[in-house]
Amino acid sequence: MCWFVTIAVPTASGQLVAQLASMYPPLSVTPVHSGPTKQLFPEGRVCFEITHGGCSCDLFPESQPDAAELLEKERAHLAKKGWSAAKIARAIEAKAQSMARPKHTRPESGMFRSLVCDLVQRDFDVRAFAHFYGGNQRTESIPPVPEAHVSVQAFRQSGFPPDTVVRVGTES
Numbered sequence: 001m002c003w004f005v006t007i008a009v010p011t012a013s014g015q016l017v018a019q020l021a022s023m024y025p026p027l028s029v030t031p032v033h034s035g036p037t038k039q040l041f042p043e044g045r046v047c048f049e050i051t052h053g054g055c056s057c058d059l060f061p062e063s064q065p066d067a068a069e070l071l072e073k074e075r076a077h078l079a080k081k082g083w084s085a086a087k088i089a090r091a092i093e094a095k096a097q098s099m100a101r102p103k104h105t106r107p108e109s110g111m112f113r114s115l116v117c118d119l120v121q122r123d124f125d126v127r128a129f130a131h132f133y134g135g136n137q138r139t140e141s142i143p144p145v146p147e148a149h150v151s152v153q154a155f156r157q158s159g160f161p162p163d164t165v166v167r168v169g170t171e172s
Helices: 011-021 067-080 085-100 107-121 152-158
Strands: 002-010 028-032 045-051 126-133 147-151 165-169
Touching: 002 011, 002 107, 011 028, 011 045, 011 107, 067 085, 107 126, 107 152, 107 165, 147 152, 152 165
Parallel strands: 147 165
Antiparallel strands: 002 045, 002 126, 028 045, 126 165
């Protein structure tokens, strides 16, 4: 059970992806010739699975949940346990401070995002997809997924949403 990230570029650009990926040695770039992930992308694209250590868990930063929603759920949970208003307020304040601390990202995640941004800056039409697989990623079925567009700047800073085919581009 792991995350796997796939990128797709026009077929003519495929050779250059492997060459560029060699500039990011911790990353493994493997062509994807068939399977449910390949079917998510339009014809005329070559797909690559980008991994580090056998999966993409280090590469795909999960989206951070909405802090206000999480804090409200925690507040309701503590109230249900019978905590006093003052005690709840202290606990919520502590949790809010904890959530506000910067999260440490792995260097491999930055390398992956840099690889994709390098491809886009070379005028490649790059699509990306990340999915958490509960079994074999070559055979697990993937339901239809939405498509979205993410600017290079947003992608470089925070990545992209899971279970969405994302076009990374210079415009948002």
